[in-house]
Amino acid sequence: MSRIGKQHIILSDQIDVHIKDQVITIKGPKGSLSQNLSELVIVTLSNVESNKTLSVSIKEKSKKAQQIHGLSRTLINNMVIGVSNGFRKDLEIRGVGYRSQLDGNNLILNVGYSHPVVISPPKNISIQIENNTNIIVQGINKETVGLIAAKIRDVRPPEPYKGKGIRYKNETVKKKIGKAGK
Missing domain, CATH: 3.90.930.12 (Ribosomal protein L6)
Incomplete structure (x- = not known):
């Protein structure tokens, strides 16, 4: 059982x-x-x-x-x-010049690519932005909230050398040591 x-x-x-x-x-x-x-x-x-x-x-x-x-x-x-109660996932953007904004319901991410990345959420998911670097994904279905948050994170996952990228709030990224110079 x-x-x-x-x-x-x-x-x-x-x-x-x-x-x-x-x-x-x-x-x-x-x-x-x-x-x-x-x-x-x-x-x-x-x-x-x-x-x-x-x-x-x-x-x-x-x-x-x-x-x-x-x-x-x-x-x-x-x-x-x-x-x-609903479900909520918090993401944060780290990196110089990395920012996000809302255009209607669509989320626009400027994270170091030559073009902005546009993510349009389903109708039952709401996205909010605080300080251009904090993204809040809310909804009543746990599965779709997690999928949309993972889709946003996959645009620019945190890299292990400087930690730049999109990560979940309170996520720890294990950093690697850089190349040793002479």
């Missing part, structure tokens, strides 16, 4: 859950998310003393079902957190 899959997901009063066939839809103050679940898991909603909880269990005892058990519970939990 999965240790993560056995844990119950506690829901607040603001969150509505609808389960139909193997599709779960969760609505909250920030928006709505839905997910197709595997046929190997069963999701049950229970009301105990004014506390709504979701629990995930498996239909059959097989290796594949046990693998999907914890994954399904984590995906549902991320959906619940996303519609109630």
